[in-house]
Amino acid sequence: MRKGTVRTRSVTALALLASCAAVLGGGGPSGAAPAATVGTAAPQAAQEAQADPCDIYRSVPPSSEDGPAVKAIKAKRSLVIGVDQNSYRWGARNPNTGQIEGFDIDLARAIGAAIMGDPDKVVLKPVATADRVDAVQKHRVDLIVRTMTVNCKRMEDVAFSKPYFNITQRVLVPRSSPVKSVDEAINGKTVCAAKGSTAFNVLNDKKTAKALTVVENQLDCLVLMQLGKIDATMTDDGLAAGQAAQDQTVRIVDGEVQPEVIGVAVSKDSPDLTARVNQVLADYYASGAWRSSYERWLKPYMLNEADHYWPGTAAR
Template sequence: MRKTWTGTSGTGRTRGAPATGSARTLRGGWRSGVVALAAACALTAGVAVLPLPDTDGYRADTVSAPGSGTLAGLSGKAEECENPEASLRPSGADGPSVAEIKKRGKLVAGVDQNSFRWGYRNPATGTLEGFDIDLVKAIAKEILGDENKVVYRAIPTSQRIPALKSGLVDIVARTMTVNCSRIKDVAFSHAYFQAGQQVLAPVDSPIKGYDDTLRGRRVCTAKGSTANEALKEESFGAVFDKPEFTVANQLDCLVRLQLGQVDAIVTDNALAAGQAAQDPAIQVKGKPFTTEYYGVATKLGNDDLVRRINKVLAAYSQGGPRSPWMTSYSRWLEEDLPDLTGPPAPKFRD
């Protein structure tokens, strides 16, 4: 598969480029094959522009992950709260949330369009692809009998929770970490992937990881991300809290790094690996410093939908190396995140 990624510039012009294309020399003396700025917009038929509403007290331009602003629940460990990744047991029963989706005839899914191999638009085909997109299709097939009965809404990191709370989407499948603060505002499936926060920086950078080598360095994160919360708790002297270093979409950080406007990125290692695969001038530094679990998010109280998604996940992981989960992993993630044998073991609270 030819490696490509896509984003949109601040002027709204869509750009895409092969990772192996001709390199450009950027400020700072290092080279990059791709330069683009990402923003949430419709890139293909079936991907709807998500309005940026002011809902439930969330300002679209300032929203961050709810909670106290500390690392409570960040690593998803039991001692920090009551097992945030524990979900409801699977069920195929229809409830009001599932009935509404069936009545509408479409599943409305909040996704990413800029994360290579997770949720991104393939410029060669004009379609959304990736590991999270495969999972959305499986959910649509379970509920509606057709994986194509999906309305995709491209949403920035900071709008995942507001989109669910306002009813603009039924689900969010967008590398969304389950943690103690978020389960107060939305409901999650059980975990379908394990990740961790890590540092991304140029190959020749003196930055070695999440440590004192960040001191005085400009670090970019996405609004509403666990990476941003981590730096609020312990920044090692990094400069990260200026508006230009906190962006709506995580891909914007990559562009700032390529342009020399920041020195490093902190993000999920799963996303960092995909970005490093696109640009040989950057690499993941150090080791993951958190343990996090991705879940499919729904509106709080939509228990029947949570149970139905968990039913999908149960089937999705069955079959060992031939399971749908492993098939999707082999296609999208194995090259950059090798040696995985399946999703995390599910945890349930009832």
């Protein structure tokens, strides 16, 4: 496989939008990864992972052992996981229950339950798109589980787990717009993307938009489109479909950009924590819990059932 790219399998997960801050704990099974491998030494694993930093599928081997980073987290009696608060069915507060919930939240709670053994010791902390890398590097959170694309540039700053989902970038426009393709929707137009997002990087590289409007969170782009201040929004396909479901006056343009994968972000100085996360992902997928979470949160909204499922033929 070509390094630095993902195999051309896409996710088209539909995610309704919601917003609310949340800091809470929870437990339960979740995850997704290849078959489990237990007990690999973290320092050696870290060296192996660094041997090819541009292979976005490469991560430290799974391990159930507690290394220094995991022991330090247990000693402070709190695992802090950065999550989204703007994407219903991925991560948002349910107004009826007051609980934050979604596909990524199931995964975050699964990791927390496996590492801490007590859901009351897990804190879910909302983190803005633009702050994800900084939050990990400065140890404001221990992990990020927030539809975070794995790419070579980010791998220079943080470590990633094995991927747990496929995505692509998509473009939204007002339903009244006559455009029929991604290029037509972007070229010479005012386009919105979240700061620090893959969409921002794609648009910045293309340099075909008349103007690039940058916001803290992708939900802000929908508001700007409703106000008529932008012509289009680029975001990953799950979030794009969520915006289209939230607001019937916008639609997704035909065509996808840059197939990618999502992973859990961890500090590069905590390879044993990354190994533990990979073990949770492996166990979670093997148990069927990944599939159960997917069917609960995302399957009813999928536009292309055949192409979203990461651990199948796309796994390495």
